[in-house]
Amino acid sequence: MLRFIVRRLLQLIPILLGLSVLLFAWLRALPGGPAQAALGERATPEDIARYNELFGLDEPIYVQYLRFLGRAVQLDFGTSARTGRAVTTEFLERMPGTVELTIFAMIFAIGVGIPLGYLAARKHGSWLDSTSVIGSLLGVAIPVFFLAYLLRLVFAVELGWLPGSGRQDVRMDATRITNFYVLDGLLTREWDAAWDAVLHLVLPAIALGTIPLAIIVRITRASVLDVVNEDYVRTANAKGLATATVRRRHIIRNALLPVSTTIGLQAGLLLSGAVLTETVFAFGGVGSAIYEAIFSRDFAVLQGFILLLAVVYVLINLLVDISYGLLDPRVRAR
Amino acid sequence: MTAFGDVRRRRIDELAARAGAVPEGEGGVSLTRSAFRRLRRNPVAIIGAVIVLVFLLVAAFAPLLAPRDPLAQTLLSQIRPGSIPGAQEGFPLGVDNLGRDLLSRLIMGSRQSLMIGVVSTVLGVVVGMALGVLAGGLGGWVDTVVMRFVDIVLSIPSLLMAISISVLLGQNQYALMIAIAVTQVPIFARLLRGSMLAQRNSDYALAATALGVKKGRIIFGHVLPNSLSPVIVQGTLSLATAIIEAAALSFLGLGDPDLARPEWGAMLANAQAFLSIRPELAVYPALCIIVVALGFTLLGESLREALDPKFRR
Amino acid sequence: MIPAEPVLEVEDLAVRFTRRGEQPTRAVDGVSFSVAPGETVGLVGESGCGKSVTSLAVMGLLPRRGVEVSGSVRFQGQELVGAPDSQLRRLRGADMAMVFQDPLSSLNPTVPIGTQVTEVLLEHRDMSKKEAVDEAAALLDKVGIPDPRRRLKEYPHQLSGGMRQRALIAMALACSPRLLIADEPTTALDVTIQAQILELLRELVVDTGTALVMITHDLGVVAGLCDRVHVMYAGKIIETADRHDLFARPRQPYTGGLLASVPRLDGGRGAPLTPIRGSARDTIPWAEGCAFAPRCDNAQDDCLTEVAGSTVSLEPDGPGRELRCRHPIQYPPSTGGATASGVLR
Numbered sequence: 001m002l003r004f005i006v007r008r009l010l011q012l013i014p015i016l017l018g019l020s021v022l023l024f025a026w027l028r029a030l031p032g033g034p035a036q037a038a039l040g041e042r043a044t045p046e047d048i049a050r051y052n053e054l055f056g057l058d059e060p061i062y063v064q065y066l067r068f069l070g071r072a073v074q075l076d077f078g079t080s081a082r083t084g085r086a087v088t089t090e091f092l093e094r095m096p097g098t099v100e101l102t103i104f105a106m107i108f109a110i111g112v113g114i115p116l117g118y119l120a121a122r123k124h125g126s127w128l129d130s131t132s133v134i135g136s137l138l139g140v141a142i143p144v145f146f147l148a149y150l151l152r153l154v155f156a157v158e159l160g161w162l163p164g165s166g167r168q169d170v171r172m173d174a175t176r177i178t179n180f181y182v183l184d185g186l187l188t189r190e191w192d193a194a195w196d197a198v199l200h201l202v203l204p205a206i207a208l209g210t211i212p213l214a215i216i217v218r219i220t221r222a223s224v225l226d227v228v229n230e231d232y233v234r235t236a237n238a239k240g241l242a243t244a245t246v247r248r249r250h251i252i253r254n255a256l257l258p259v260s261t262t263i264g265l266q267a268g269l270l271l272s273g274a275v276l277t278e279t280v281f282a283f284g285g286v287g288s289a290i291y292e293a294i295f296s297r298d299f300a301v302l303q304g305f306i307l308l309l310a311v312v313y314v315l316i317n318l319l320v321d322i323s324y325g326l327l328d329p330r331v332r333a334r
Numbered sequence: 335m336t337a338f339g340d341v342r343r344r345r346i347d348e349l350a351a352r353a354g355a356v357p358e359g360e361g362g363v364s365l366t367r368s369a370f371r372r373l374r375r376n377p378v379a380i381i382g383a384v385i386v387l388v389f390l391l392v393a394a395f396a397p398l399l400a401p402r403d404p405l406a407q408t409l410l411s412q413i414r415p416g417s418i419p420g421a422q423e424g425f426p427l428g429v430d431n432l433g434r435d436l437l438s439r440l441i442m443g444s445r446q447s448l449m450i451g452v453v454s455t456v457l458g459v460v461v462g463m464a465l466g467v468l469a470g471g472l473g474g475w476v477d478t479v480v481m482r483f484v485d486i487v488l489s490i491p492s493l494l495m496a497i498s499i500s501v502l503l504g505q506n507q508y509a510l511m512i513a514i515a516v517t518q519v520p521i522f523a524r525l526l527r528g529s530m531l532a533q534r535n536s537d538y539a540l541a542a543t544a545l546g547v548k549k550g551r552i553i554f555g556h557v558l559p560n561s562l563s564p565v566i567v568q569g570t571l572s573l574a575t576a577i578i579e580a581a582a583l584s585f586l587g588l589g590d591p592d593l594a595r596p597e598w599g600a601m602l603a604n605a606q607a608f609l610s611i612r613p614e615l616a617v618y619p620a621l622c623i624i625v626v627a628l629g630f631t632l633l634g635e636s637l638r639e640a641l642d643p644k645f646r647r
Numbered sequence: 648m649i650p651a652e653p654v655l656e657v658e659d660l661a662v663r664f665t666r667r668g669e670q671p672t673r674a675v676d677g678v679s680f681s682v683a684p685g686e687t688v689g690l691v692g693e694s695g696c697g698k699s700v701t702s703l704a705v706m707g708l709l710p711r712r713g714v715e716v717s718g719s720v721r722f723q724g725q726e727l728v729g730a731p732d733s734q735l736r737r738l739r740g741a742d743m744a745m746v747f748q749d750p751l752s753s754l755n756p757t758v759p760i761g762t763q764v765t766e767v768l769l770e771h772r773d774m775s776k777k778e779a780v781d782e783a784a785a786l787l788d789k790v791g792i793p794d795p796r797r798r799l800k801e802y803p804h805q806l807s808g809g810m811r812q813r814a815l816i817a818m819a820l821a822c823s824p825r826l827l828i829a830d831e832p833t834t835a836l837d838v839t840i841q842a843q844i845l846e847l848l849r850e851l852v853v854d855t856g857t858a859l860v861m862i863t864h865d866l867g868v869v870a871g872l873c874d875r876v877h878v879m880y881a882g883k884i885i886e887t888a889d890r891h892d893l894f895a896r897p898r899q900p901y902t903g904g905l906l907a908s909v910p911r912l913d914g915g916r917g918a919p920l921t922p923i924r925g926s927a928r929d930t931i932p933w934a935e936g937c938a939f940a941p942r943c944d945n946a947q948d949d950c951l952t953e954v955a956g957s958t959v960s961l962e963p964d965g966p967g968r969e970l971r972c973r974h975p976i977q978y979p980p981s982t983g984g985a986t987a988s989g990v991l992r
Contacts, residue, residue: 018486026498137635141574141627143581144622146602153609231752237708238747239767239818240827243732249766250755257757272493276582294497294586306498310490317489328757 004325008318015314023307024068030299033057039081077304082296087304090289095312096179097167097285101278102270104201105209110263113213117220117259118252124225132217139214144273148207148280155203163200165282168250172196208277212266219262223255230254257328264320369563379636385629393444400438407432430601430615431608434559439596440618446590446597447623450511451577457515458576459569462522469523470530470561473552481527484520492517493582500588507590510583514576514630525568529561563641570634575626579625598622654826654858655705655743660718660728662704664699674700676882676933677961678718682826682858687849687891689861691874691905697882698862702828705860706745707735723825741771744819748831754803755919760787760814761799767821786817790847794903809840816847827851828860833868845871870894875967877970878902881930881938884961887969898964898975900945934958937972945974 027034030274034057035048043051071077077087120132156164168174168181174193178182182201185194227233228251236250278287286305293301373379392399402408408429469480487495496513503509520623533539534557542552581599583589589600598619605616662675675697682688689696703709704716707727720727722743727735739745747753755763757904764783768774774782779797789794790813803811812832819827827891829848849872852859861873869876869890876893878886878901886899898902904923923942930938937943939958949955950973964970 014482015486015489018482019489022486022490023498026502029502031504074404120762137628137631138624141578141624141631143578143585143599143602143620143623145582145585145606146616146623149606149609149616153613157610231747231749232755234708235747235753235815235818236705236755237736238739238745239770240736240738241766241770242736245770249758249762253757254755268491271491275493275497276585279586290494290497291586294501299501302498302501306490306494309494313491314489 001325005322008321012314012318016311019307019310020069020072021065023303024065027299027303030062036299036301072307074102077307078300080293080298080301082292082298082301087301088308090301091286091305091308093179094284094286094289097181097283098271098274098278098287100167100180100182100197101201101208101274101283101285103202103211104205105270106212106263106266106274108209109212109266110215113216114220114256114259117217118224118255120217120221121224121228129221132221136214136217139210139217142210144207144211145276145280147210148204148277151203151207162203163196164203167200167284168193168197169200204277204281204283207280208270208273211269211273212263215262215266216259220255220259223258224251227251227255257324260327261320261324264317264324266312267316267320271313365426365475369637372640373636376636376639378632379640382629382632382636384636385625386633389444389448389626389629392441393448395551396442396445396581399552400441401426402435402438404434404438405594427618428612428614430605434596436615436618439601440622443596443598443601444622444626446507446595447577447580447599448626450507450514450569450580450597450599451573451626454511454514454576454580455518455569457511458518458572459522459565460517462519463526463565465519465523466526466530467558470527470534471557477527480523484523488520488524489518493579496579496583497586497588502581505588505591507592507595510580510588511588513583513588514579517578517579518572521568521572522565525564529564530557533557533560567634567638567641570630570637572631574630574634577623577630578627653683654723655860656681656719656721657701657705658719658721660701660704660720661716662700663708663715663717663905664713665715666713673706678877678879678882678884680877680884680887682860684825684858685852685856685874686787687852687861687873688786689863689869689876691863691866691869691876692879692880693864696879698879699830702745702830702862705718706739706743706828707732708739708745734977737771740767740824741822742826743826744822744824746812746815746819746827746829746832747907749835750808750815751835753815754811756803759800759802760806763963764799764814764821766921767818771822782821783817786821786833787814790814790817790820791843801874808836809843812836812844813847816844820851823855824857826858826860826861831863831864833865834863848872866905878905881933883933883938883971884969885939885971887961889967891940892968896976898968898970899939899972900943900976901939903976905940945972945976947974949973 031037033048035051036043039047039051057064075088079086080090085089087106116132120129123129152164155161163169172193173187174181174190174197175188177187181197182194185191185197189231232254233246233250236246241250274285274287275290276284276287278285279291282288286309289301292298399412428437430439453470465480465484469477469484490498495517499513499516500509503512530553534553539552539557542556543549547555572593577599580589580597581602584597584599585603587603589603590597602616602623605612605619608615658679659675660675660678663671663673678690678697678701680690690701692698700709705720705722705727707730709716716728718728722738725734725738727738755758761780761783765776765779768779768782769776772779783799792798792810792813793819798810798814802880803814806814812835814933816832822885827848832848836844845868847956848861851857859872861868863869873890875887875889877884878893878899880901886893886902887899888949893902894906897906901923904921907921908923910920924944925942927978929941931941932938934952936953937946940946940950943950945957950959950960955973959971959973961969961971966974
């Protein structure tokens with residue numbers, strides 16, 4: 001198992017190097033180049049020339065790349081043209097919100113998706129089954145941002161049941177420790193602050209979790225239907241095991257294998273969806289930051305955030321692979 | 335020894351045929367034809383196909399179907415801050431915030447939306463397949479290089495990738511199509527390579543090699559055609575994703591700024607500002623996107639069922 | 648000798664598959680047989696003839712939906728057709744057990760062998776976890792798996808094919824069942840392993856007096872193991888005989904064809920093998936006539952119902968034999984079975 005993890009870690013190196021080349025090239029290829037990116041849209045040609053000289057942009061391209069790489073390794077991605085603050089600092093400040101949002105979205109998607117998919121398969125052909133199949137097809141077809149707006153309009157604006165923007169009521173004046181607002185509330189025992197943060201998460205998490213929910217329902221259903229017909233389930237029944245034992249040990253356990261891979265594969269979708277959802281709910285996480293960066297042409301932030309998110313994404317995939325190895329003895333053997 | 339009368343023999347043959355027993359295999363029906371047969375019997379496939387067909391027809395005949403000029407601003411006197419006129423005589427779905435007939439815009443918009451979906455998917459399929467054939471066909475270091483590249487592109491979440499490309503290429507419809515296509519390329523490359531590898535190691539390919547058939551002929555004559563079905567399935571499903579992704583890019587302000595070409599994604603993104611005044615402005619284009627995406631998804635899923643032997647129960 | 652009370656009596660068993668939107672099909676039709684303790688009965692036929700469906704129907708393992716089972720299955724005097732699921736579960740694994748064809752797919756890939764053995768014991772016998780583990784190790788040892796303690800912790804993919812089948816047999820034997828049904832238990836195995844597994848099953852019958860139903864298409868298995876044989880074709884039993892009688896003087900042309908299509912040492916080199924014409928698809932419904940008629944060399948016009956005016960039925964055919972055929976293979980009364988093979992062709 002340890003060797004498996006080490007091998008997967010080593011495989012990350014070429015991917016991360018490739019990513020850095022790609023994003024380095026991207027910034028170079030932008031109209032105006034990195035100087036514009038750093039100085040913002042209103043930079044004069046003189047400013048740009050001065051900047052190019054100052055940062056060695058007249059040097060050969062590979063020297064520039066190595067320098068970029070050297071800084072990237074130290075997590076230095078320059079400063080935001082809009083706020084003038086270090087890109088990495090901004091990222092670290094905003095990431096906890098996005099992490100909280102994606103965790104809640106996943107809890108929603110898994111917590112509802114697996115039981116629903118399982119029930120649909122158990123009652124194969126019933127109205128519950130057909131409804132969940134149609135629902136899961138619709139869930140994939142709805143544009144995330146439209147769903148987010150709809151939820152916000154109905155439950156926040158019209159009905160007023162839940163907050164519709166931000167991560168916490170500004171009047172809360174909560175103590176910040178980790179920037180995970182829910183966690184901060186729990187750590188400082190400011191229960192009302194924690195609860196308020198949770199309430200702020202509900203609507204965005206549902207919007208963001210809907211696509212993964214639809215996918216998980218479908219995969220769980222299909223997988224349970226597959227497993228029920230497996231020979232080893234017949235064996236288990238032939239052994240006269242109690243129905244509950246057959247379900248738990250022989251059906252659900254095996255049916256969840258493909259579901260767990262699918263859950264891992266949702267990470268990319270969640271990070272993409274977070275950009276849209278956070279924008280609608282003015283959530284202030286990484287996703288909102290990317291929207292703001294697009295809007296204000298803040299290329300340094302875009303470059304840094306995309307690179308860092310890609311690294312996060314790659315690491316999540318690694319974790320998924322490892323956990324799959326833990327679940328399925330056959331993968332471990334390889 | 336055959337004491338069987340000819341009349342009786344014929345009668346038995348007839349009975350045997352009625353019992354569904356054809357003497358030789360599946361009667362030499364090709365995979366494609368039997369898949370098509372299964373597809374026609376599947377109501378889900380029919381629904382998907384009808385949806386897709388209807389929208390394609392609407393797009394094809396849009397100028398004839400649209401009751402009004404989708405760009406003409408009308409009813410301007412009725413538009414005030416906080417109020418946009420709804421459905422009325424001559425405007426079955428009402429007008430948008432600039433007084434343009436919503437129905438006509440939806441009908442004309444189908445052209446641009448479907449175009450973006452189709453072009454970007456075709457682009458993604460072609461480039462992805464080329465890479466996949468290179469990797470899966472040649473193997474060796476070519477395979478390693480291509481797949482590493484694909485892995486790198488895949489390591490950026492798709493919307494972020496599309497954002498980067500759009501920002502790079504500027505705001506126009508071609509940038510939008512390329513941006514979406516780029517996110518699809520790695521999927522198709524991986525898919526085709528994987529299914530080609532499986533086919534290359536299959537018994538029939540080994541048998542052909544053993545018979546001395548040339549490598550190129552095996553790959554293009556046998557392996558490639560047999561590897562295509564997952565690509566066809568994914569291609570159909572990707573049409574849905576492409577249309578939704580185009581809407582997302584429009585929403586982020588990276589869409590096609592040319593107002594002369596109405597497009598559902600842009601209409602939907604625009605309408606968000608008026609959601610609490612006239613939600614229909616957003617709901618109709620959203621419905622169009624959802625229904626078309628649903629149509630392609632239904633078609634794709636039933637194609638998968640028809641083509642994948644595992645699903646034939 | 649007083650014949651022992653049969654463990655299993657199957658009478659007029661029929662299974663119909665009724666799938667929505669499809670013509671219902673009769674997979675098993677009017678099948679009757681019985682098995683006594685210590686006896687081995689073979690159900691023989693080509694794939695698709697209904698022999699596996701028969702065994703699943705006996706065990707009550709067919710899905711409830713889309714399947715109609717009628718007739719009677721009495722196990723130790725209890726009627727199983729229509730019995731509640733809880734009663735079946737109490738019997739299965741404890742009093743009646745089954746060994747399946749493909750040992751790899753019949754074992755749960757994600758659960759260690761040990762758990763898969765102990766779960767039967769814990770379900771049906773009053774045992775602690777530790778006792779169950781000890782018993783499981785003893786069982787694996789009994790079926791000839793070396794180093795059982797280590798094997799208990801392993802997963803199915805870590806075992807060889809023969810070892811997996813032994814493990815499956817160990818699970819089936821865990822609670823010393825009165826009836827064991829083996830559905831093609833050797834088909835997926837190498838020839839040398841096949842012989843070992845058959846030997847294991849034979850010892851078992853001899854040692855414990857378990858009644859064994861052997862489902863197979865392999866006449867070698869029948870020859871080596873079975874006391875009595877039922878040959879099935881298209882869902883019906885077409886010939887029943889003791890092993891010796893069946894091999895010496897097959898009466899149904901189908902049985903004769905099966906025997907003639909297997910190479911025989913006493914047939915001499917170069918003796919032609921005669922396969923049966925056509926395939927199992929070339930059948931007609933039993934209601935219309937003899938299902939085997941389209942492939943049969945002996946077939947006459949009266950094999951069809953519309954000519955003879957009645958369907959072909961299963962009739963007594965000498966001591967201990969039954970036959971469903973209007974034009975069976977004839978043997979000259981004076982000659983013994985060994986030379987009768989000439990008559991077959």
